[in-house]
Amino acid sequence: MTTTTATTATVTKAVGKPGAGKTVALFATCANDVMFPQTPVAVVKLLERLGCKVEFPEEQTCCGQIFTNTGYYDEAVGSVKNFLKAFEPYRYIVGPSGSCVGSVRHQHEMLARRAAGDAVANRVAAVAARTYDISEFLIDVLGVTDVGAYFPHKVTYHPTCHSQRVAHVGDRPYQLLKAVRGLTLLDLPDANTCCGFGGTFSLKNPDVSVTMAGDKARNVASTGAEYLVAGDNLCLLNIGGVLHRTNAGITPIHIAEILAHTEGDE
Amino acid sequence: MTSAKEEILGRVRTALRDVPASETAADSPVEWVYHQSVDAGDNIVDTFEQRVIDYKATVVRSPKAKLPDALATAARDLGVGSAVVPPGLEQSWRDGLAAAGVTIIEDNPDHRLSNQELNDTGGVITAAACGVALTGTIVLDHTADQGRRALSLVPDVHICVVGADQVVSGVPEAVQRVKPAVLAGQPLTWISGGSATSDIELSRVEGVHGPRTLYVIIAE
Amino acid sequence: MTIQTEHRLTPAPPPGEYIDSPRFQIGAKKGLANTQQRANLKHATTTIRNKRARVVAELDNWQDLRTAGEQIKTRVGRHLDEYLVQFEENFTKAGGHVHWARDADEANRIIVGLIAATGQNEVVKVKSMVTQEIDMNEALEEAGIAAWETDLAELIVQLGHDRPSHIVVPALHRNRAEVREIFVEEMGRYGRPAPEGLDDAPVNLAGASRQHLREKFMRAQVSTSGANFLIAETGSLVVVESEGNGRMCLTLPQTLISVVGIEKILPTFDDFEVFMQLLPRSSTGERMNPYTSVWTGASPEGDGPQNVHVVLVDNGRTNVLSDPLGRAALRCIRCSACLNICPVYERVGGHAYGSVYPGPIGAILNPQLRGTASVIDRSLPYASSLCGACNDVCPVRIPIADLLVHERHKVVEAKKADPPHIPHTLEPQLIDAAAWVMNDHRRLALAGRGTALGSAVLDLIGVHGFGAIPGPLGRWTGARDVPALPEMSFRQWWKKNRGDQK
Numbered sequence: 001m002t003t004t005t006a007t008t009a010t011v012t013k014a015v016g017k018p019g020a021g022k023t024v025a026l027f028a029t030c031a032n033d034v035m036f037p038q039t040p041v042a043v044v045k046l047l048e049r050l051g052c053k054v055e056f057p058e059e060q061t062c063c064g065q066i067f068t069n070t071g072y073y074d075e076a077v078g079s080v081k082n083f084l085k086a087f088e089p090y091r092y093i094v095g096p097s098g099s100c101v102g103s104v105r106h107q108h109e110m111l112a113r114r115a116a117g118d119a120v121a122n123r124v125a126a127v128a129a130r131t132y133d134i135s136e137f138l139i140d141v142l143g144v145t146d147v148g149a150y151f152p153h154k155v156t157y158h159p160t161c162h163s164q165r166v167a168h169v170g171d172r173p174y175q176l177l178k179a180v181r182g183l184t185l186l187d188l189p190d191a192n193t194c195c196g197f198g199g200t201f202s203l204k205n206p207d208v209s210v211t212m213a214g215d216k217a218r219n220v221a222s223t224g225a226e227y228l229v230a231g232d233n234l235c236l237l238n239i240g241g242v243l244h245r246t247n248a249g250i251t252p253i254h255i256a257e258i259l260a261h262t263e264g265d266e
Numbered sequence: 267m268t269s270a271k272e273e274i275l276g277r278v279r280t281a282l283r284d285v286p287a288s289e290t291a292a293d294s295p296v297e298w299v300y301h302q303s304v305d306a307g308d309n310i311v312d313t314f315e316q317r318v319i320d321y322k323a324t325v326v327r328s329p330k331a332k333l334p335d336a337l338a339t340a341a342r343d344l345g346v347g348s349a350v351v352p353p354g355l356e357q358s359w360r361d362g363l364a365a366a367g368v369t370i371i372e373d374n375p376d377h378r379l380s381n382q383e384l385n386d387t388g389g390v391i392t393a394a395a396c397g398v399a400l401t402g403t404i405v406l407d408h409t410a411d412q413g414r415r416a417l418s419l420v421p422d423v424h425i426c427v428v429g430a431d432q433v434v435s436g437v438p439e440a441v442q443r444v445k446p447a448v449l450a451g452q453p454l455t456w457i458s459g460g461s462a463t464s465d466i467e468l469s470r471v472e473g474v475h476g477p478r479t480l481y482v483i484i485a486e
Numbered sequence: 487m488t489i490q491t492e493h494r495l496t497p498a499p500p501p502g503e504y505i506d507s508p509r510f511q512i513g514a515k516k517g518l519a520n521t522q523q524r525a526n527l528k529h530a531t532t533t534i535r536n537k538r539a540r541v542v543a544e545l546d547n548w549q550d551l552r553t554a555g556e557q558i559k560t561r562v563g564r565h566l567d568e569y570l571v572q573f574e575e576n577f578t579k580a581g582g583h584v585h586w587a588r589d590a591d592e593a594n595r596i597i598v599g600l601i602a603a604t605g606q607n608e609v610v611k612v613k614s615m616v617t618q619e620i621d622m623n624e625a626l627e628e629a630g631i632a633a634w635e636t637d638l639a640e641l642i643v644q645l646g647h648d649r650p651s652h653i654v655v656p657a658l659h660r661n662r663a664e665v666r667e668i669f670v671e672e673m674g675r676y677g678r679p680a681p682e683g684l685d686d687a688p689v690n691l692a693g694a695s696r697q698h699l700r701e702k703f704m705r706a707q708v709s710t711s712g713a714n715f716l717i718a719e720t721g722s723l724v725v726v727e728s729e730g731n732g733r734m735c736l737t738l739p740q741t742l743i744s745v746v747g748i749e750k751i752l753p754t755f756d757d758f759e760v761f762m763q764l765l766p767r768s769s770t771g772e773r774m775n776p777y778t779s780v781w782t783g784a785s786p787e788g789d790g791p792q793n794v795h796v797v798l799v800d801n802g803r804t805n806v807l808s809d810p811l812g813r814a815a816l817r818c819i820r821c822s823a824c825l826n827i828c829p830v831y832e833r834v835g836g837h838a839y840g841s842v843y844p845g846p847i848g849a850i851l852n853p854q855l856r857g858t859a860s861v862i863d864r865s866l867p868y869a870s871s872l873c874g875a876c877n878d879v880c881p882v883r884i885p886i887a888d889l890l891v892h893e894r895h896k897v898v899e900a901k902k903a904d905p906p907h908i909p910h911t912l913e914p915q916l917i918d919a920a921a922w923v924m925n926d927h928r929r930l931a932l933a934g935r936g937t938a939l940g941s942a943v944l945d946l947i948g949v950h951g952f953g954a955i956p957g958p959l960g961r962w963t964g965a966r967d968v969p970a971l972p973e974m975s976f977r978q979w980w981k982k983n984r985g986d987q988k
Contacts, residue, residue, distance in 0.1 A: 028976050030924065034934045037976035044984070056980045058931075062924040069872060071894030072917050078925030086927075165874035165887075194829050198871025204913075205868065206961040207515045211833050212871070213965065241966025245953065270586040271574075274748065274800045278567040281808035285564045291753065294561035298554035300756050317773075375787055381704045381738055401774035414789035415737040415779075419730070437774075438759040445755050448720050451580050453785045456762075456778035461730035463692055464770070465639035465655055466662055471692040474638065475699070476730030476777065 011179045013146040017051025022141075024052045025087050027095030027104075027131065029233075030062035036233040039096050042260035043134055047094070049260075050142060057086035065103035068111065070200045077115045080108050084124055092141065093131040096256045098163020098231045101133045106166050133163065134256050135172040135231060145179045150263045152182030156225035157255075158216070158239065160232040161194050173231055173255055180258060186223040190215075197238040210242075217242040220250060228252045304436030306399035314433045315484060317402025321459025322472065323480040330485045333427065334362025337391065340425050340481050341366045346388040349425075350379060350417055354410025355391060359427070363391065373417055384416060389423030390477075395454075396443040397433040397484075403458045404428060404482070405440055407447035415453060424477040426457075430486040495608075495632035496623065497647050497672060505856060507840025509865035517834035523659045527832050530658050535826045537771025538879070544773075545763070554760045556883040559817035562751050563807065569718040569751045570798065576721025580783025582794040593799050594625035597710070597743055600795055601631055604741050606708045610699075612725060612735045613637035614712025615653060615820060616747050616799055618842040622710070633710070634676070634702050636731035638695050645672040651836030651844065654769050654822040659835055662686040673698050699731065709735035709791070713746045714819065715761060716796070719754040722782040723796065726765060728775050736779050742791035748798050749806075749816040761819060764881040768821035802855035811892050815851045817882040824876035824886060830869060839866065846876040850889040858893075858900040867893035934975025941971035 024047055028040040044054050064079030083104065087093045095101050105128045113121035138144055157177060163169045177185050196202065196212025216239050220228050228243070228250055230236050240252030268276070307313040315325045328336035337359055341349065346368055351360060353374040360370050371387065373379050379387075395407035404426055406412045418424050434440050444454055461476040472478070507513065517523060542548050562569055574584040585600075587593035601609060609626070611617065611633050623633040623644075635644040639657035643650050646668045650656030657665070666686040673680045678698045684690060711732065715724040723744055725732045736742060752758065758780075766775045784792045807813045825831050825845035836844035840862035841852045849870060853863040867890050876886040901914075923929045944950070950970040954963045962968070974982070 030930060033930065033976040034937050035972065037972050037974065037979055040976045041979055044980075054984075056977075056984070058977070059927050061927050061930045064924065067917060067921060067924075069891055069894070070913075070917065071867070071891070071896070071898035072921070073895050073898075075917055075921035078921060082925070082927060161871070161873040161875075165877065192875070194871050194873035194875070196829070196871055198873070201868065201871040203961050205511055205514065205830075205871075206964065207511065207518055208830055208833060208869075209871070210965040211518055212829055237968070238966065241962075241968060244951075244967040244969075245965065270588050270592060273588055274586050274798070274804065275567045275570065277800065277804035278570070278748075278807060281804050281813075282564060282566070284810050289564065291561055291565040291568065294557070294564050296554065296557040296561060298550070298557070298760060300759060378788070385704065398774075403774050408785070408789055414787065415733065415785075416790070419733050419737055437762050441756065441759040441762075448722060448755055448780065448782060451782050451786050453782070453789060454778075454780035455733065456774070456780075458772075458774040458776050461728065461776050463638050463729045465637075465642070465657055466660075466665055466688040466691055469662075469688040471689045474692050474696055474729040474731070475636075475703070475734055 011146050012144050014050055014142070014144040014148055018142040018144055019047060019050040019052030022052050022092060023090065024054050024092045024094050024137070025090035026054055026056045027060060027087065027093050027100070028056065029095055029097045029100045031234055032096065036254065039233055039254040039256050042254070042257040043094065043096050046147060046256060046260040050144070050147060057090070060086035063100040063103040064111070065100065065107065066199055068103065068107050073111060073114060076111055080111050080115075080124065083108065084127055087131070088123065088127050091130060092137065093127070094134055094137045095131065096134045096231065096254060097233070098133045098160055098167040098169050099234070101131055102162045102166030104128050104131050133167050133169050133231060135169050135176055138176060139172050145175045147176070147179070147259050149180040149259045149261055150182050151180050151258045151261045153227050154184045154186055154225045155227045155229050155258070156186045156188045156220060156223040157191075158188060158195065158220070158228060158230045158235065159191055160230050160235045163231045164192070169231070176255065176259060177229065183258070186225050188223055189219045195235050195239050197235050202238065213238050213242045217246065217248065221248045225250060229255050229258055231255050301438050301442050303434070303439055304400050306435040310399035310435050311430045311433050311484060314397050314399040314402060317399065318459070318482050321402055323459060323482055325482045325484065327484045327486055333483065333485055334358050334365070336483050337362045337425065338366035340483065341368045341389070344389065344423050344479060344481060346423055348387045349389045349391055350384060350387045350421060351391050352411055352413025352417060355393070356411070359391065373413055381416065381420060384420035387421050389425060390417050390421045391425045392418055392427070394426055394428045394432060395447065396440050397428040398437060398440045399433055400436040401458055403440070403456050405444055406455045406457065407444050407452045408455070409447065409452060415455060418455065419476055422477055423479040423481065425481045425483065427483045427485055430484055494627060495630070496627055496634070496676065497644055499624065500647060500649060504840050504842070505860050505862070507862040509861045510838055510840070510869040511865065513838030513840065514834040514869070517838045520835070522661060523835050524833065526659055526661055527835055530655065531826045531832045534771050538768060538823060538826065541767045541771055541773055551760060551763055552881055552883050555764050555819075555881050556817060558752065558757050558760060559882050562753060563749070563813050563816055566748065566751065566807065569753060570748060572718040573716050573721060573751060576719070577783050577796060578721070580721050581792070582721070582783035582796060585795060585797045587797055587799045587801070589801050590620035593620050593745060593797055593801070594622055596797050597622060597745065598625060598629045598631065600741070600743050601626070601708055602629070604708055604793070606631070608632040608634065608706065609708045609710050610634050610636050610702050610706040610735050610739070611640070611709065612711035612727070612732045613640050614710070614745060615842050616712050617710060617745050618650065620745070620799065620801060622745065636699050636702070636735060638692060638729060641695055641699070642668060645669065645676070649837060650842060652822060652825060653820050653843065653845070659837070662688055662691065665691050669694055677702060703734040703738055706735070706739045708741040708743070709739045711735055711742065711744045713744050713750055714765065715752045715758070716746055716750050717752050717755055717758065720782055722755070722780050724758070725779045726775055727777050728770070730777055733777055733779055736781065737790045740791055741793040743795045743797065745797045745799060748800055748803050765819055765821055768823040768879070768881040805857070806851065806854040809854065812850070812854050812889060814884050815847065815854060815889060817884055818847050818851070819882060821881055823879040823881065827875045827879050829873065829875070830871065839869065846870065846886045847884070850886060850893055853893050853897065858897050864897050864901070867897055931975070931977050934977050937971050938974045938978060941973055944971065
């Protein structure tokens with residue numbers, strides 16, 4: 001469905017309402033719902049600004065990867081069922097997480113086939129194929145890179161592992177950030193190295209996780225940025241947590257919140 | 267009692283019970299196109315020369331007719347006093363070396379040098395089976411004009427004559443060139459520069475075992 | 487320095503068996519604290535992976551090559567029995583002898599028997615991971631046969647009474663000063679001593695090893711090797727190396743015993759063209775390695791060893807083969823590209839993995855080769871953040887990150903069937919609790935309301951975010967601050983602000 005890198009480097013400005021006539025089902029993700037509501041709120045505001053109608057199917061819970069990736073396949077099935085139930089009626093499903101969207105596309109079909117057979121697995125696969133990370137939806141479906149955002153700060157971007165290697169969002173986030181007015185994008189050294197979160201890895205192998213998070217935080221701090229941006233809030237929680245413990249003076253922020261930010265906001 | 271072979275093959279077959287019995291090896295797809303030439307520049311002999319030089323070997327070019335002189339020059343430049351040669355090495359080449367004062371010792375099935383004797387010679391001269399441009403590799407198939415493997419291994423200097431017409435673009439063509447020799451049971455040695463190791467702190471050191479000097483003459 | 491209390495022919499390895507290694511976390515913590523190793527690993531892996539990236543970028547058909555490697559090895563896996571029989575036929579026709587070993591003990595018995603038949607009591611070795619896997623050196627020692635490593639890194643490991651920590655550069659964890667000490671202390675016990683006044687310049691250390699080993703090469707009558715590839719069509723073996731010690735061992739003695747895992751097969755000599763493009767670039771970041779040797783049975787005209795043997799080793803490989811997903815791990819050509827890119831391996835080093843195969847490939851291979859009964863093998867699939875960098879560099883496209891998840895699933899199932907007597911975590915209970923929540927959106931909504939409520943309470947007492955707290959969450963908060971909990975969950979916001987929509 002999606003290619004690894006988006007095609008051009010030119011900025012495509014939103015003309016009128018590119019989302020007009022499109023209904024988007026918001027996949028908030030369980031972590032965002034409970035811990036980082038400001039991110040799905042930003043997605044709602046952003047998509048509505050671009051003309052989309054946004055709905056939030058309440059049956060959704062989780063992508064299930066906390067279970068799947070820890071080896072608990074049976075325990076993930078409930079989440080897969082809820083995803084299907086919530087989102088099957090929709091043409092566009094959008095979530096602010098390359099990791100969760102990646103998990104849906106990469107793992108849900110396998111889990112469904114294992115638990116419920118081919119017929120269900122095919123339905124699950126079809127829904128997964130209509131599930132987009134916010135960066136993919138903006139560029140590939142709405143056809144825009146300039147969403148009218150304004151964020152006059154120095155920012156560095158961490159390309160989270162699963163957004164790159166599972167969801168394959170490629171350089172879409174970079175394109176979107178470059179089109180934000182007032183934003184200065186600073187290169188992150190060793191950008192493609194993992195931050196050490198890895199879901200339950202951070203709890204099962206805390207020493208290694210903290211070592212990796214420390215290295216990532218040092219690289220972030222070395223850029224002189226005011227904000228660290230990424231497309232996954234738990235990676236931001238990981239790196240941001242270390243930055244805060246060491247009083248680095250850098251604020252983690254989800255890319256959707258930058259893109260939702262306009263001159264009208266403080 | 268089942269032999270180990272039967273038991274292992276039995277385990278393999280049991281392990282592969284998901285592979286349909288009707289599937290042959292050829293049914294398992296391999297989409298690769300074999301034997302293709304690779305892009306090794308406009309002049310593959312020039313590329314070959316450059317890549318061999320990159321490995322810190324000496325490369326000179328010589329018309330075929332002048333090979334005896336080129337070999338004599340090489341022996342003098344490298345201070346090679348005695349050299350072992352394979353049984354099939356061209357007589358004119360031996361004459362060239364002898365003219366430079368090199369003592370020629372032929373290694374053949376009736377007169378086999380011991381490891382110590384090989385160790386004590388100054389160098390070895392061989393032809394080659396082919397040269398690989400992209401990687402700067404020389405392939406020996408150890409037929410009569412290259413000799414058994416110990417000859418090009420133990421002495422400290424290896425002078426190797428590679429014909430310009432023996433140079434191919436890359437590994438796929440080289441494999442085709444030497445395949446008949448392998449099917450005939452010949453061993454191969456692929457040589458890309460001199461021996462090296464990066465085992466200590468990843469700091470590359472040349473010349474651990476094997477000839478520390480590789481001198482290549484491209485015959486045109 | 488190890489003090490040997492009994493007389494031995496060769497240096498004693500460290501005590502203990504790999505299978506009894508503690509869980510990964512323990513070795514990892516030790517590795518993290520070893521600052522010398524941290525520095526060596528960072529330098530080494532950064533250097534190699536940058537070299538690899540450069541030479542791979544030179545080829546515009548690199549992805550096609552990887553696909554070819556994957557497909558050829560998949561074909562081998564699916565028809566392994568035919569290819570093994572074909573190899574045996576052809577190697578035997580060419581004057582060689584093939585032996586089959588079900589496990590490590592059988593392999594060692596065969597090897598000891600073959601050496602004993604020659605009347606020799608020493609062998610020179612070309613580096614071979616599988617001989618370490620089966621602990622061949624110790625089996626030979628017990629039989630009164632000295633096995634001398636000739637690969638520089640393996641020599642450092644052997645003389646240093648140590649274990650290898652990397653597949654391709656096994657002494658990566660040692661710096662030059664340590665190597666010098668090992669050579670000065672130990673070389674003289676086992677042959678030519680290190681030269682007087684040896685310093686720690688790598689060129690001089692390599693020179694010392696050249697001299698120390700030369701006399702062994704010159705006098706050895708028997709050698710052992712592994713093989714990078716077995717070619718079924720021709721009955722040939724391939725050894726890919728850099729130093730020339732391989733050529734020495736493969737050429738000078740009369741007897742050569744090659745110990746090879748059954749998965750090392752390539753179908754035809756043509757297939758060699760694919761793997762000789764994939765392997766050097768992936769492993770040492772070179773267009774081509776210095777020396778590659780190919781031999782077929784006993785070479786004609788008395789060229790090299792005439793008493794040639796291959797010992798085909800199973801030792802758990804058929805276990806790997808029996809898992810249709812897991813068998814992708816048998817495609818491995820031991821290039822170590824996955825080790826060199828892995829951020830976990832770079833920080834902990836190879837010893838934490840409790841096996842001769844460390845790193846990402848080790849994490850998926852060991853629990854399949856050895857099973858999931860041991861503490862170390864149950865922990866290995868979790869020795870990864872699943873970043874997926876290894877998937878990108880594997881020359882035969884093993885989906886390592888996916889197989890890590892697959893192996894985790896097998897460990898979970900194994901633990902459910904055979905739980906540890908004293909569980910050291912509440913993981914199954916926490917997972918069950920979380921699954922209970924995620925199975926019904928109303929429970930997740932409740933959790934969201936609970937968090938908001940908790941936030942309000944903490945707010946009242948002036949707590950905004952928190953630092954280190956005791957208990958299981960201490961693993962996270964030990965090093966990271968956690969921000970203030972939100973005032974309302976997203977569901978609550980939606981209900982309040984868009985409640986009339988769906």
